[in-house]
Amino acid sequence: MNENTNTNDDRTAAETAEEAELRTDGGEASETSRSSSELRTDGGEPSDERGPSSELRTDGGAITPADDDSPSFRERKERTDGLSRLTYEYFERSRREDQVLRDDSDYVERDVLGFPAWPHEMIRNLSITSFFVGVILFVSATMPPPLEAPANPTSTPAVILPDWYLYWSFGILKTQALNLELAVLGGQTIATDRTFAVLLHGPIIVMLFLVPFLNKGSARRPVEQPFWSAVGVFGVILSFTLSLLAIKNLMAARIPIWTSHMQLWLSFVLPFIGATIAYAVLKSMREGYMYDLNRRYYRLRPPR
Amino acid sequence: MSLERTEEFDRGDWLEDKELSRVERGYLLTLMWLDKRLRLVDYLELLEDAYYKTNLQMPKSHTEQYNLDNKFWYWYPLYSLGSLSIIAYVLLAISGALLGFYYSPSATSAAGADATIAYNQIVFIQTDLNFGFMLRSIHRWAAQFMVAAVFLHMIRVYFTGAYKEPRELNWILGVVLILLTLLFGYSGYVLPWNQLAFWAAQIGLEMALSVPLIGEWAAQLLFGGFSPGAPTLMRMYILHVFVLPFVVTSLIAIHVGIVWMQGIAEPH
Ligand code: HEM
Numbered sequence: 001m002n003e004n005t006n007t008n009d010d011r012t013a014a015e016t017a018e019e020a021e022l023r024t025d026g027g028e029a030s031e032t033s034r035s036s037s038e039l040r041t042d043g044g045e046p047s048d049e050r051g052p053s054s055e056l057r058t059d060g061g062a063i064t065p066a067d068d069d070s071p072s073f074r075e076r077k078e079r080t081d082g083l084s085r086l087t088y089e090y091f092e093r094s095r096r097e098d099q100v101l102r103d104d105s106d107y108v109e110r111d112v113l114g115f116p117a118w119p120h121e122m123i124r125n126l127s128i129t130s131f132f133v134g135v136i137l138f139v140s141a142t143m144p145p146p147l148e149a150p151a152n153p154t155s156t157p158a159v160i161l162p163d164w165y166l167y168w169s170f171g172i173l174k175t176q177a178l179n180l181e182l183a184v185l186g187g188q189t190i191a192t193d194r195t196f197a198v199l200l201h202g203p204i205i206v207m208l209f210l211v212p213f214l215n216k217g218s219a220r221r222p223v224e225q226p227f228w229s230a231v232g233v234f235g236v237i238l239s240f241t242l243s244l245l246a247i248k249n250l251m252a253a254r255i256p257i258w259t260s261h262m263q264l265w266l267s268f269v270l271p272f273i274g275a276t277i278a279y280a281v282l283k284s285m286r287e288g289y290m291y292d293l294n295r296r297y298y299r300l301r302p303p304r
Numbered sequence: 305m306s307l308e309r310t311e312e313f314d315r316g317d318w319l320e321d322k323e324l325s326r327v328e329r330g331y332l333l334t335l336m337w338l339d340k341r342l343r344l345v346d347y348l349e350l351l352e353d354a355y356y357k358t359n360l361q362m363p364k365s366h367t368e369q370y371n372l373d374n375k376f377w378y379w380y381p382l383y384s385l386g387s388l389s390i391i392a393y394v395l396l397a398i399s400g401a402l403l404g405f406y407y408s409p410s411a412t413s414a415a416g417a418d419a420t421i422a423y424n425q426i427v428f429i430q431t432d433l434n435f436g437f438m439l440r441s442i443h444r445w446a447a448q449f450m451v452a453a454v455f456l457h458m459i460r461v462y463f464t465g466a467y468k469e470p471r472e473l474n475w476i477l478g479v480v481l482i483l484l485t486l487l488f489g490y491s492g493y494v495l496p497w498n499q500l501a502f503w504a505a506q507i508g509l510e511m512a513l514s515v516p517l518i519g520e521w522a523a524q525l526l527f528g529g530f531s532p533g534a535p536t537l538m539r540m541y542i543l544h545v546f547v548l549p550f551v552v553t554s555l556i557a558i559h560v561g562i563v564w565m566q567g568i569a570e571p572h
Contacts, residue, residue, distance in 0.1 A: 115567050115568050116567055117563055117564050117567065121383060124380060125383075126387075128381060128387070129384065129387050129388055129390075129391040132391060133391060133395065135449075136392065136446050136449050139445050140438060141438065141441070143441075144437055144438070144441040145441060147426070147427065147430055147498075148498035148500050149498060150419035150497070150498055151411075151420065151497045151501060153532075157499050157500070157503060161500070162493060162504050163447075163448070163451075163489055163490075164448075165448075165455070165486060165489060166486060166489070166490060194510065194511075195515070195516060198514050198515055199516075205479070208479045209476060209479050211462070211467060212467045212468060212472035212475045212476075215465075217468070220464060221464070225465065228465075232459070232462050232463055
């Protein structure tokens with residue numbers, strides 16, 4: 001405090017004291033960072049060596065550089081040999097490589113891989129989940145499950161249905177007509193109707209597993225990848241139409257002029273229609289609306 | 305030498321200078337009094353330290369970084385669907401454990417009764433047991449909500465492209481998880497051994513049987529025979545309360561562990 005009063009004698013002691021107090025939080029660094037660039041996008045730690053000239057930080061900043069004082073993996077594991085030694089040497093090497101990459105990185109794409117689950121995500125999630133528990137309890141109290149009739153192997157009920165989340169699978173069982181059409185092509189059925197329907201589950205599940213390996217690249221948002229979003233829309237609508245197939249008897253009974261042939265046909269046409277619309281909409285949004293909306297975002301990560 | 309203690313720092317002068325209101329002055333004096341006895345300052349410092357450590361290491365969220373707050377906040381709830389699946393799963397575990405005290409997976413009928421023991425136990429839970437009606441209701445509804453949340457979670461992951469590069473493994477784990485969740489639901493659906501349960505088992509059995517080559521073997525393994533009966537119920541029960549809980553719980557732990565390590569994919 002004395003020093004300060006000496007250097008700025010025209011100020012009152014109280015003012016200087018207040019200033020000194022204010023600065024205890026970030027020290028000099030926070031002041032320079034405030035003035036150097038308004039576009040600083042990191043957490044605020046002054047780890048930016050390139051200074052104010054680099055206009056945008058995209059790596060989330062504040063990635064703590066490896067501490068050079070800490071013993072290297074090799075030092076720690078001097079006496080081990082063989083495979084474990086090799087592993088540690090690799091670790092050490094890749095750590096060094098990472099550091100080099102980080103040091104002279106000027107790429108702006110995909111530097112940020114993810115945001116911390118805690119607390120960014122969890123705080124919000126915790127509040128939403130507690131609401132969710134409330135909803136579950138409320139619904140359970142107001143709509144308890146009915147008691148069905150006991151199992152009777154001798155009388156088949158008119159309506160057999162699984163829970164709603166398996167309707168899609170049950171719907172696939174009702175696609176025998178498709179098998180017949182294939183049969184026309186090949187001259188004879190490849191498999192019985194039921195086998196055919198059960199096997200149809202296979203490709204669907206395999207497609208799900210393959211998604212990350214089919215669609216690569218840095219695009220994330222639907223507008224950045226109209227085609228793959230259209231595929232997604234196709235899948236979502238298909239899951240609905242397949243589910244409706246499961247109850248096609250009920251629908252035919254309720255709705256006049258409804259035939260199950262018509263429904264089967266719609267089940268596979270509607271997804272295509274939905275996908276086409278989604279593709280068209282996203283494609284046109286991509287150029288105009290979204291680009292203006294987030295020009296800065298795209299400067300970092302131009303759409304492909 | 306005087307025995308009177310001297311103040312090390314001249315707090316009196318400092319207080320004069322500050323020109324405090326009476327409330328502020330009272331507060332400050334209390335604080336000083338407490339601090340002298342309890343060393344409050346030390347604890348405040350610890351708190352402050354922790355606060356800055358956390359905050360300095362944390363990158364800004366995507367929306368903060370690119371000023372997207374006004375555009376994207378309404379997508380935020382979709383990012384909690386994974387957590388919703390977990391909380392529903394926890395509810396299921398609790399209510400399921402309680403139901404387990406009263407249920408019995410026996411498809412034989414007690415002497416003189418026309419319904420099976422399993423079914424009768426469900427009736428008992430629903431009609432006689434205190435809170436039993438609610439318990440079964442909670443278990444039922446939490447299951448519906450969990451499956452719905454998992455479906456929607458998958459859809460959100462798909463449409464935000466969150467399955468890409470470092471996260472393929474988690475997507476694959478997720479597909480396994482959703483299949484196991486469905487199996488969980490199916491095996492639970494069979495347990496009350498009512499009409500719907502029985503015929504659902506019948507259809508499942510027929511589906512298993514119609515798989516080429518391994519069909520009969522699969523039917524034996526999962527359903528314990530070629531038509532639904534006591535062994536079917538037993539197998540579904542073991543699957544539902546023993547096998548799947550362990551497998552699914554560990555897979556969820558791994559799934560979330562990976563999310564924890566990788567962070568949530570941008571953008572928000
Ligand atoms: C039992 C079911 C599941 C549980 C409990 C669960 C839980 C979670 C949680 C808590 C997260 C954190 C982010 C968020 O909440 O959105 C997450 C992320 C993720 N989940 Fe799941 N999940 C389940 C099923 C699935 C399924 C079916 C898929 C996809 C097929 C999937 C793929 C992913 C992926 C790729 C991430 C990373 C997303 C990101 O980083 O933004 N999960 N999961």
